[in-house]
Amino acid sequence: MDSGEKNKYGLLGRDISYSFSENYFKEKFIRERRSDCSYQNFDLKNISELSDIMTQKDLKGLNVTIPYKEEVLGFLDDVDPIAKEIGAVNTIKFTAQGTVGYNTDLIGFKNSFSPLLDKNHKKALILGTGGASKAIAYALKELQIKATYVSRNPTKDQLSYAALDQAVMEEHQIIINCSPVGTFPNTHEKPNLPYEHIHAQYIVYDLVYNPETSALLAMAKSKGAQIKNGYDMLVGQAEGSWQIWNEA
The missing domain is CATH 3.40.50.720 (NAD(P)-binding Rossmann-like Domain)
Incomplete structure (x- = not known):
């Protein structure tokens, strides 16, 4: 259902123009008629660029790929216990309480x-x-x-x-x-x-x-x-x- 409000999602990585995620989610949003959602690549030369992205309005979630799955932990407010034990995050959720890291590669x-x-x-x-x-x-x-x-x-x-x-x-x-x-x-x-x-x-x-x-x-x-x-x-x-x- 289209709420009329843009929910932004995206992928963090380096040299990710080839990425699976952007096409997958764009096709999913079309298929499921989610015109309220968008997905884009955030191609970072360095993890330090992440701080600017994290403050973007309407950002609801991010996927994380090579080479930032481990480095990203230091930028998060909280990490799911399993992701913490694994030592790597590939999913970030934005909540009212802050950012939370998860691992769905598992x-x-x-x-x-x-x-x-x-x-x-x-x-x-x-x-x-x-x-x-x-x-x-x-x-x-x-x-x-x-x-x-x-x-x-x-x-x-x-x-x-x-x-x-x-x-x-x-x-x-x-x-x-x-x-x-x-x-x-x-x-x-x-x-x-x-x-x-x-x-x-x-x-x-x-x-x-x-x-x-x-x-x-x-x-x-x-x-x-x-x-x-x-x-x-x-x-x-x-x-x-x-x-x-x-x-x-």
Whole structure:
């Protein structure tokens, strides 16, 4: 129903002209006849620019993407306990009491990933250590799957790509790419994995959604693995955000 009042929503990130969210919400508002709502990208070179955006009139909610999911916490009045535990926020709600941060990546990932699981899927490798990876690790813990981070610059309890030998790969039959490697326009790129060890028992999940089949997923598919891109997760987190923004 059109209230006649503009409710502004948007996406915070850097270099986000390619973003899923703006098109998704604009189409949603047309489909649901919500002419009272608008959605725009806020492409920030630096998180310090956020203060000016937060004071905009009629702003009701924001999504947050790379690279600000962790940095944004310091700008919020309150953070939902789960988002606080994850250590990353992808949804901001504007209330009379101030701004509140949430994480809907968790539910978006969990709902799209869980149907793929089988009894052999006990351990996972998470490629990348940014804000999105934290929600993935939290979801895996809830699903009782032990996760290990893989990084180009590993810290304690993380693995380097060079450490991914046959034994490590065989032990971890879930691979989740949380890095931007392979995203348009660099579609030929893929994580530096020993692909010869991937087989039909694997799940390979790539948060990249553009292209639909990344170089990582194409290679994994050729080895017989179950593959899934990040599109359903994105839809899930977007709808999760919309629900939060519209709760009383």
